[in-house]
Amino acid sequence: EGMEMMSQMAFVVIASLLFSLIEAFFVLPTHLASKYILQTKKERKLSFRSRIDKFIAYMRDELYGYMLKWIIRNPRKSFFVPVLFIITVSLLLANNVIKTTFFPAIPFDDFKVEVAFKPGERESKTKAFLEYCQKKVQEVNQDIINETGDTIITYTTIELGRTESLGESGSNAGLVRVSLDAEGKSISSFEVVNRVREKIGEVPDAEKFIVGGEHRWGKPVSISLRGKNFREIKEAKEFLKNELNAMPELKDITDNSGLGKREILLKLKPEAYMLGLNHGEVSRQIRQGFFGDEVQRLIVGTDEVRVWVRYPETDRNSLGVLEKMRLRAPGGQLYPIGQLVDYKIERGEVNIRHFDGAREIRIDADQADAYASTTDILESVKQNIVPRLLSRYPDVRIEYMGQQKRAKKSTDSMQYMMLIVLFLMMLILSLNFNSAYQGLLIIMVIPVGVFGAMLGHGIEGLPVSTLSAWGIIALMGILVNDAVVYLDAFNRNLRDGDDVYTAIYKAGISRFRPIVLTSVTTVAGLYPLILETSFQAQFLIPMGISVAYGVLFGTFFLLLFLPALVLTMNDVRRTFKWFWTGVKPGKLEVEPTLIDIRRLKEIDKA
Template identity: 40%
Template sequence: MRNIIKTIINYPLWSNVILFSILGFGLISFLQMRYSFFPELESGIISIQVIYPGASPQEVEEGVVLKIEETLDGIEGIDRVTSASRENIGSINVETSYGVNVQRVLADVTNAVDRISSFPQGSERPIIFEQKFRSRALSIVLYGETDLYNLKVIAEHLRDELLSSAEVSQVSITGLPNPEISIEVSEAVLRQYQLTFNEIAAAVRSANINISGGKFDTQDEEILIRAYGRNYFAKELENIPIRGNLDGTVTFLKDVAHIKETWEDIPDKSYFNGHNSVVVAVDKTADEDILDVARVTKEKITEFNDTHSQIHAVLLDDRTVSLKQRLNLLKNNGILGLVLVILTLGFFMNLRLSYWVSIGIPFSFAGMFIIANLSGITINAISTFGMILVVGILVDDGIVVAENIFAHYERGKPAVRAAIDGTTEMLAPVFTSVATTMIVFLPFFFLEGFMGKFIWHMALVVIASLGFSLLEAFVILPSHLAHSKGLHPHKEDSFLRKKIEKSIDWMTNSLYARVLKFAIDHKWIALTTPLAFFFITIGLLGGGQIGMTPFPYIDGDTLPINISLVSGSQEADTDSLLARIERTCWQINDQLKLSRADGMDVIIGLRREIGQNDFGEAGSNTGRLTLELLDGEARDMESFVIASMIRQAVGDIHEAENITFGRQGFFGKPVSISLLGNDLNQLNQARDLLVREFENMPVLKDVTDSNQEGRRELNLRLKPRAHALGLRLADVAGQVRQGFFGQEVQRLQRGRDEVKVWVRYRPEDRGALGFLDQMRIRTPDGAEYPFSELAEYDIERGLIAINHLEKRREIKVEANLANEKDDLPPIMANISENIIPSILSQVRGVQVSFEGMSRNREKEANSMQRAFPLALLAMFILVILVFRSYFQALLIFSLIPLGIIGAVWGHGLHGAQLSFLSVYGILALSGIIINDSIVFVDQINRNLKEGQKIIDAVYNAGLARLRPILLTTLTTSFGLAPIIFESSRQAQFLIPMAISVAYGLLFGTFVLLIVLPAGFLVLNKFRFWTARYLGKNVTYESVEPAVLELQTGQAAEI
């Protein structure tokens, strides 16, 4: 390696070619990188959906879900299976194990499901796909005084306009049910014309077709035979003949039925600020740039509003606003941090030397951009934070190498020789110190859970940057110092420079020298004092003085309010309740508006949707309000505070089964408990107990459960006369289904829409319970009998859904924190240690699974426990190989808790909660502390090899290494300082990690400068007395591995 370094230093053109090549390709790569709000994520979930029209949840469970769950047993790569059986549809989610090939599992699942041949008649083919996280760019709300048909046409035209641009490929429309054609008949007409639903359906199918009749092969040409009889609109179906009569007349469809264009019979309505609306959602794929997508969309919206007066288009949920704020925030803080780093270098080193050292920052970032672009990483909040985190570390190796080259130059060596010797001498310790930092970030690639899906972006940025910083420190920097004036001080230092040098000299040779001497003379005091601080810190954590939460609170600019009423509630009731809450929201907005100096609205838009909510429920009893809030930086108020004000103003809503105010976090509900078992009565009993406990806890709010009662059901039973007439239950129930649910006649492809044609009773007949008793049931011989003569029914409540977790029935009880910033661990500890055991002791046959945020925390913790010990072991082995000493490696690693002390106290100082991001910062910090320790121990060993006494070797090493160690600490801490003191909400979720690194490093490094010398001397005494006990004639110096290696020529340790 020395020869390579020597060659490059002797031929500086090579280093310049490398420098400008990396800078050039790095700039090109940076310009090619895409922007996104968060990193692109993969769900690792395979979904299976089976539509079973008209089926109850129990029928879906028995006929579809149980069969699929059974066939999935034994497929490799499946972590667990969850399912939901609802009216008309069964959904199964297959969660794949970490690290498996999802496409292989998808193929195995598809093959297994395709082998099932016993799905019930009437169910559709299973739809199997891998869930994709679509990154929302923004949403467009179209609203105005018009009907849904007009809104549909306009929305589809806007969608086409957006999709016609090269930048946009994912546009969807919500708030519109599917169009249908409804053929509606009355029982009286059926009896008058002696018709059945089957006859009407058959007549429509046979007449409304396009069909090929073959071809003529004449001598001159081939002529095709075709019949074009298919019509696509309700008006065109009126003249379909139903039957020919004996008198020569024809009965047409319009004679026996009312045919109309309508919407699918599901509640799916949307209002914006009180007007009919539809939402056009614009997403981005992994290959698209969110800024480009948003730019094109905004241009189209401007054109739209210029050409439409009655229909208005409003941009909502614009993710680029927060993205730009976060990126600008990180960019500005990054630039400020970079400036602080360079100023710190200039303070501790001469300006010429600091200039060449700082070149490592743009060089390393340029190399990182090349790797990041090739890896498909986007410029997002996580990757940008990685740049800020590493900016101060990048110069660490350059500082050490430059300082050593300068030291050799001051001994009288020529610049080239000083560069070669100084670089070669620091090759092993600097490489080891940087490599340990790189290794500590490797586990981030193997973390599970939601955060593990994107935190590796930060790790790749750090590792790639550090790798290129090594290249710069060993190749570019020495060449530049050897052939420039970087080693030559100015002929006469300025007054300011002299003052700085005098201050540094005082700090080193006066202040630190006295502290170091005290530590050497009072080794046990120096060692036990930080140890006492460590135990005090553990006590603070255990006593709850430092707040803790698994995942930090991340605020947003939307606020959802979700409700569900008793299943079967009319759409009008749901709409009325939502409208009442909506009025309250606007009243709260007026209050907040009056309290603001700028008089701005805090609620800038409000969507009211009926038919679905964020609980995963659908139906006329469900709905949600979505409040679009003023940008977080402008409103100066967390969304959960606004939610609390609305909740208090609305008061108790007794008719609501479930209601929540506020947003669900990225990492799941903070409190989410799944009750598992096979006996539904036991599960309901346990649910009631758990809900009651949660509702009595003032720290919780929005308590919901997944086992709401379904709509009332009529359970049909045949009377003896039906059996006597040869009728089966399927015959009677089938005719009832035809009349009330409807019989699908055919499907027409009308543009993009697949329009179903139904034949059924009129709405007024289907809306009257008494009509069921009067309807006629047709027997095989054509006779008619009133339903009441052939069958009877009971009315009872069904289930709205049946959920499974790993093939067991599941009821999930969830709650939010009353204050989003409350400490979650003590709340969960109380639930798991007191509440759950009490409930399980009262209800047998029920098991519990902690879901939501708790499950994500467990995944993160388990993967950390597997990955980080391996990283520490690799680092430990690397340090052993460099120093050829187990004890010196142990000494270095024993200093890691020093950083933990600083990190914890830093959180307390800023009132921040410790979270997984804080732990990630502590783990990253450990690599930097080891970095500084390696440089310190290496200097002691070199001093010993030069013949210095052990006390002198340690003392002189401390004075020699003070400046580079302080530089590495201050550059890293100052680089993160702007983020730590940033008040912007966009930076809040990054602050815990920055606090861990900066404060941990500040405390850890300053204590390291005291503890490491003392620890080294204590270790030396242990070696000495061990050798004397073994009968060896040794000195304090001769027992050290560095001296033994010098004397014997091989590694040895006593």
């Protein structure tokens, strides 16, 4: 949930695998059986193909063969190398050397400068400021042209009377839309935004002001404040905004509460109630003076004319007249308004927002550095700001929205899916090898590939994100395939009569070429995607890194340390059987494929 677009990618991958199975079972045998393929040809000694074969043979027999022999002689020492690798990558993650975030920063092809002044502000002021911003954008564009000789900003437009991200409309609001052509350029769209923001400077008169592009997965920091006491929520909002403004990692802190137009709040004194007045009557008399009231209708020719009475225009332009106003009591007496009513002028609410039956205000913030770790920034907010906020305003509840909520949706569904995938993989492997133990051996290869994928993000300088996790799911299947090939060759060698050491060595040597070639072609096929700079590819690059580097490191550890894992677990099984039966078994006696053969022989004898 939350990443529905991945279903399309999954459909393409599954369809491709199904077609490849059809090709492998029905088309490939036909090609291999053709006379052209079967006839032998005398290769030239210095042909390109022969050189590749010699190189692979050297890698397999001399380098890999030598290391494999050492690992077979020292399986327990080798067993801890993958463990140390996992611990090392974990420390890099913990120390923020390899960054993490909810979603990667995707460059955009346009951004907006949005502003909202106080409600009631004149349109001329808003328009003048937007034109000022447009001028600054053009100055930034000229600076980029002088630096790089190329233009990034293609055109700008002004929209007066509304905003998109601020939720404001009216004469006090507007935006400047800036279109970019930053694909393949030396300056990113994020840097352009920062330059424009710096060029415009601070805008103290603005109630809300942001410069930025669209966030596909929501704001990096979005906090919802909820409760029954709205005044306390507003105080908590001001406290939180001040604290977030003090964080250099954040910028453009806004909220969705909004300021309304100025309102006069009346509070009647006891004398007013004693004279028989109420709020409705007092409000009606004030409205009659400033807005007017209909007193008569006249027929002039064929038209009906309404006659309204109100204060002269000079008295209606200032609230100071309210101090001199007199109220008429039900008995006809006139009293100064200050004698009967207390009043104050405040701005009203633009809208009233509820969430789960409680009043809500949401505070959003953007990252100053688009490539910074969102998880670290939000963790800092949770540790340093939220506890103090809750201690001051105990009735206020907090919920994290934006990217964290979207990521939580994705990870929750992903966790269930991964459990199902692991269960199905374990079930299929156990049935294929007729052994849950060997199925578990293959599954144990996956963690090394996962941490290899995380290390790959550090090498490429990108944070590990939710999109990376989807690539890791695809990686699991690829690693399992290579492990199945290796373990199947090991079992086959055991059935042919080899001892455990010889069987594991022959399996490594015989499976080296297919495992390495499939891994190399996978990495080579994905690396152009990793190097791609287009806007559309940015969504796929984290998944490509996960698969490419996971396969790269996973293949290395599989070829070298799966043998150590098999031999170490063989010793563990022998030890358990020794304690269980009191007789120390040999290495061949605990291997599942040989146990199955002995059982079949016993059944045949019976």
